Amino acid sequence: MRPMLPEPLKKSYLKAKEMIDSAEDIKIYSHIDCDGICAGALLSSTLDRQDKEHDIEFIGLDKLDDIKIENQLTIFSDLGSGQPIDRISNSSSQIIILDHHPPLRTLHYNSKVSGKFLEINPLFYGIDGTSQISGGGLSYLLAKKFGLECLSWIGVLSAIGDMQHSLHGKLKGLNEIVLQDSVEHGLVHSSADLSLYGRQTRPLFVALSYFGDVNLPITNNKTEAILCLKKLGIAHKNNDRYRTLTDLTTSEKSKLFSELVRLLTREVPEKYIKYIPRLIMGDIYEFLNEEEYTYFRDASEFSTAINACTRNNNADIALDILKGDRLEAVNELENLARLHRKYLAQKLAMIEDEDLLASTDNLQYFHAPEIKNEVIGTITGMFLSHGDWQKPILGFTGMGKDDGLKVSLRCSRLLSYDGIHFGHIIKKVAEKVGGTGGGHAVACGAYIPSSRQHEFIRLFNNALDGLI
Numbered sequence: 271m272r273p274m275l276p277e278p279l280k281k282s283y284l285k286a287k288e289m290i291d292s293a294e295d296i297k298i299y300s301h302i303d304c305d306g307i308c309a310g311a312l313l314s315s316t317l318d319r320q321d322k323e324h325d326i327e328f329i330g331l332d333k334l335d336d337i338k339i340e341n342q343l344t345i346f347s348d349l350g351s352g353q354p355i356d357r358i359s360n361s362s363s364q365i366i367i368l369d370h371h372p373p374l375r376t377l378h379y380n381s382k383v384s385g386k387f388l389e390i391n392p393l394f395y396g397i398d399g400t401s402q403i404s405g406g407g408l409s410y411l412l413a414k415k416f417g418l419e420c421l422s423w424i425g426v427l428s429a430i431g432d433m434q435h436s437l438h439g440k441l442k443g444l445n446e447i448v449l450q451d452s453v454e455h456g457l458v459h460s461s462a463d464l465s466l467y468g469r470q471t472r473p474l475f476v477a478l479s480y481f482g483d484v485n486l487p488i489t490n491n492k493t494e495a496i497l498c499l500k501k502l503g504i505a506h507k508n509n510d511r512y513r514t515l516t517d518l519t520t521s522e523k524s525k526l527f528s529e530l531v532r533l534l535t536r537e538v539p540e541k542y543i544k545y546i547p548r549l550i551m552g553d554i555y556e557f558l559n560e561e562e563y564t565y566f567r568d569a570s571e572f573s574t575a576i577n578a579c580t581r582n583n584n585a586d587i588a589l590d591i592l593k594g595d596r597l598e599a600v601n602e603l604e605n606l607a608r609l610h611r612k613y614l615a616q617k618l619a620m621i622e623d624e625d626l627l628a629s630t631d632n633l634q635y636f637h638a639p640e641i642k643n644e645v646i647g648t649i650t651g652m653f654l655s656h657g658d659w660q661k662p663i664l665g666f667t668g669m670g671k672d673d674g675l676k677v678s679l680r681c682s683r684l685l686s687y688d689g690i691h692f693g694h695i696i697k698k699v700a701e702k703v704g705g706t707g708g709g710h711a712v713a714c715g716a717y718i719p720s721s722r723q724h725e726f727i728r729l730f731n732n733a734l735d736g737l738i
């Protein structure tokens with residue numbers, strides 16, 4: 271069944287459309303991550319089609335305090351709900367907030383500043399913002415009011431970039447409206463399939479060797495991955511070209527599925543066995559207007575490419591690509607992605623060579639101040655397969671000028687399937703040491719004072735007693 275927008279949410283969208291229709295000078299602030307860039311691209315494309323003059327800027331949450339509201343209408347997307355926007359706005363300007371993060375204000379605030387201030391947040395209506403709708407999804411629902419269903423694929427991409435599918439292996443809730451629109455318009459194909467990362471661009475044996483939720487014989491071992499395929503009678507090359515996951519026939523995929531189940535069953539403790547299929551099967555989302563064997567074709571790979579831009583402060587390249595301005599942007603993106611991969615590989619090697627990984631009873635961690643704080647999460651996630659998959663891994667780095675630390679946590683999805691939500695735990699522990707934190711069950715982070723790092727590790731370890 272098609273999910274429906276709650277009536278009051280529909281009214282809010284109508285109101286947002288009216289505010290845009292009557293504005294001449296518009297500024298968009300959107301969050302600088304994959305979801306935020308998709309949200310910004312959706313809004314900017316929508317305004318372009320209405321011939322509305324506008325500026326767009328991608329910012330981190332820490333920069334929101336510094337902005338001045340000067341335009342007739344300012345739209346905040348994928349951020350704003352958690353910030354005191356009402357305090358920086360002035361009486362002559364109008365504000366729209368489209369955000370799915372926990373709100374500071376109540377719905378009631380909208381009516382107090384009637385006509386000037388509109389905050390759209392699914393949490394006002396009891397709709398979960400981590401698995402039911404992304405920031406980009408909220409922006410798409412506005413684009414839809416202007417009849418722009420042709421942009422729905424960007425809403426799908428934003429949801430994948432925001433990991434909205436991670437717990438259930440598929441898009442749920444209001445995300446399904448976005449998905450159905452994109453399927454009906456021939457933009458997206460979605461099906462249940464093997465969910466190894468890199469289905470369009472990575473040789474299959476490479477994709478297999480990156481399997482990191484559980485340490486298998488094939489993990490970080492390309493030779494073993496090729497042998498595994500040989501044993502199953504699955505060719506790893508097609509003439510001169512390496513085959514990718516998307517090249518496999520249905521029967522080859524089911525052979526590979528059974529083999530992965532067998533390998534995993536041997537490796538994981540009893541309590542995780544029931545979650546194994548969820549680890550290797552899930553819905554995949556393919557963009558039908560994109561060329562095959564490029565990373566634009568697959569939603570997960572596309573979102574990684576966008577993240578490579580945001581982590582290197584090049585949101586504009588990603589914006590151009592999403593808005594269809596591909597000529598130069600694709601080359602720039604490729605350069606950036608190459609540099610990005612090289613940087614990640616160097617830093618992974620450094621953590622290994624310098625033996626930085628330490629562990630306590632319930633967790634493992636490394637402290638690497640030379641790693642850029644924008645990529646500490648990516649590197650922590652990649653290092654998981656080099657450590658003990660049964661414990662979460664925390665990566666610490668410095669914050670540059672001030673003396674705080676940024677910490678990112680990653681863990682095997684099996685831990686979250688079993689009910690642990692690290693985003694909630696890290697928030698509590700960070701607050702105990704005077705920091706802030708939060709995020710997803712399997713990918714989250716915090717900012718803490720440097721002087722309290724050891725206390726943070728000790729408290730975190732204690733918080734996991736009996737859970738791991």
Ligand SMILES: [Mn+2]
Binds near residue numbers: 306
């Ligand atoms: Mn978001």
